[in-house]
Amino acid sequence: AQSVAQPEDQVNVAEGNPLTVKCTYSVSGNPYLFWYVQYPNRGLQFLLKYITGDNLVKGSYGFEAEFNKSQTSFKLKKPSPLVSDSALYFCAVRDPFSNSGYALNFGKGTSLLVTP
Amino acid sequence: SAVISQKPSRDICQRGTSLTIQCQVDSQVTMMFWYRQQPGQSLTLIATANQGSEATYESGFVIDKFPISRPNLTFSTLTVSNMSPEDSSIYLCSVVVEGARITEAFFGQGTRLTVV
Numbered sequence: 568a569q570s571v572a573q574p575e576d577q578v579n580v581a582e583g584n585p586l587t588v589k590c591t592y593s594v595s596g597n598p599y600l601f602w603y604v605q606y607p608n609r610g611l612q613f614l615l616k617y618i619t620g621d622n623l624v625k626g627s628y629g630f631e632a633e634f635n636k637s638q639t640s641f642k643l644k645k646p647s648p649l650v651s652d653s654a655l656y657f658c659a660v661r662d663p664f665s666n667s668g669y670a671l672n673f674g675k676g677t678s679l680l681v682t683p
Numbered sequence: 684s685a686v687i688s689q690k691p692s693r694d695i696c697q698r699g700t701s702l703t704i705q706c707q708v709d710s711q712v713t714m715m716f717w718y719r720q721q722p723g724q725s726l727t728l729i730a731t732a733n734q735g736s737e738a739t740y741e742s743g744f745v746i747d748k749f750p751i752s753r754p755n756l757t758f759s760t761l762t763v764s765n766m767s768p769e770d771s772s773i774y775l776c777s778v779v780v781e782g783a784r785i786t787e788a789f790f791g792q793g794t795r796l797t798v799v
Contacts (some may be wrong), residue, residue, distance in 0.1 A: 610792035
């Protein structure tokens with residue numbers, strides 16, 4: 568089955584310093600990879616996705632992600648994060664082999680804390 | 684895009700009772716899913732809500748415990764039956780919208796359920 572792993576429970580970074588949130592994937596075939604953000608008491612919001620093409624994907628709120636096939640990684644990045652970016656971030660992969668075909672398998676999430 | 688409204692946003696329920704969660708979408712969608720997010724955990728797919736037919740459940744989830752209705756293309760309900768404290772979770776409704784250039788999953792804000 569397709570899966571993703573987020574090895575970091577929490578990432579702390581000072582405002583304005585570049586951040587990276589790690590994600591590795593395990594898929595058969597070409598991966599469909601996603602990043603979502605969850606703010607407290609709110610639903611998941613889509614940030615970006617990688618399907619094919621350029622290995623650097625740009626998304627919402629200044630976030631971008633770097634796809635690396637040889638390392639099977641999909642790292643979320645932001646050059647200059649804000650305190651308001653503090654939230655829970657989920658990496659996800661589409662699992663075409665599930666009963667649904669379009670549902671997502673999520674990582675356990677990484678809590679991002681951006682300090683002033 | 685799609686705007687999803689979930690009701691209730693939260694509830695505290697007695698064990699042994701049932702709760703029905705509603706999911707309303709502002710447009711007709713083919714693919715609709717229900718996820719569970721247990722405390723401190725990632726999202727797990729419960730089932731695909733199929734319009735006009737029985738839902739398709741993922742491994743570990745059964746219809747008797749999580750009956751799902753999908754009477755039309757904009758609405759679905761998930762019932763958590765005979766609840767126990769282990770059912771305390773956030774339940775999220777999700778839809779997938781396929782466009783000419785993009786396929787994207789949208790999520791409701793979730794229903795936070797506490798079983799006492």
